[in-house]
Amino acid sequence: AAGVIQSPRHLIKEKRETATLKCYPIPRHDTVYWYQQGPGQDPQFLISFYEKMQSDKGSIPDRFSAQQFSDYHSELNMSSLELGDSALYFCASSRPRDGRDDEQFFGPGTRLTVL
Amino acid sequence: GNSVTQMEGPVTLSEEAFLTINCTYTATGYPSLFWYVQYPGEGLQLLLKATKADDKGSNKGFEATYRKETTSFHLEKGSVQVSDSAVYFCALSANAGGTSYGKLTFGQGTILTVHP
Numbered sequence: 001a002a003g004v005i006q007s008p009r010h011l012i013k014e015k016r017e018t019a020t021l022k023c024y025p026i027p028r029h030d031t032v033y034w035y036q037q038g039p040g041q042d043p044q045f046l047i048s049f050y051e052k053m054q055s056d057k058g059s060i061p062d063r064f065s066a067q068q069f070s071d072y073h074s075e076l077n078m079s080s081l082e083l084g085d086s087a088l089y090f091c092a093s094s095r096p097r098d099g100r101d102d103e104q105f106f107g108p109g110t111r112l113t114v115l
Numbered sequence: 116g117n118s119v120t121q122m123e124g125p126v127t128l129s130e131e132a133f134l135t136i137n138c139t140y141t142a143t144g145y146p147s148l149f150w151y152v153q154y155p156g157e158g159l160q161l162l163l164k165a166t167k168a169d170d171k172g173s174n175k176g177f178e179a180t181y182r183k184e185t186t187s188f189h190l191e192k193g194s195v196q197v198s199d200s201a202v203y204f205c206a207l208s209a210n211a212g213g214t215s216y217g218k219l220t221f222g223q224g225t226i227l228t229v230h231p
Contacts, residue, residue, distance in 0.1 A: 042221040106159040
């Protein structure tokens with residue numbers, strides 16, 4: 001079965017550079033979530049989209065922005081990168097409906113290293 | 116706000132031992148509860164879930180029961196294997212107006228190591 005695809009899998013950037021992470025949800029999934037997992041930490045919710053509109057926002061820095069496109073893929077844009085942005089970034093997708101399965105399916109993650 | 120608290124780890128067991136990882140939560144309304152597993156270098160995989168009080172989620176020999184009275188969702192397995200070595204995360208999803216959806220709030224994670 002198709003899974004969530006994230007690209008790139010690994011990314012190395014310098015401080016103050018920009019980075020773009022991409023997420024391709026499972027076909028027919030209309031909701032995308034972004035999470036950030038620092039070393040030895042639990043995943044922290046950043047932002048989510050439903051039907052191409054932002055549906056919720058968590059602890060996402062102002063330097064980050066994201067959007068969901070007409071084909072439901074999503075991109076997380078990160079500018080003025082800081083050392084503390086080094087983390088594993090997960091994307092998850094789901095297809096929530098009233099009273100039905102709300103399971104989020106996670107991608108393999110993008111490991112961002114800021115030097 | 117919502118929060119999840121897991122027992123402090125890491126947990127080290129011998130093969131075939133009994134496993135319990137405690138998880139308690141704080142949430143408004145009636146959240147859905149999940150256990151996710153993360154193997155080294157991989158993403159998060161859903162292990163099991165429960166969407167209402169007294170539901171029992173089960174998968175691959177793991178079980179957890181949604182206890183509203185104690186706000187708990189403890190993970191158990193009767194006989195662990197070396198291949199169960201991973202990080203286990205308890206999580207909840209806010210339930211709004213009967214529609215279960217929303218961001219996941221995770222616990223701190225528990226590292227499980229099983230020795231032969």
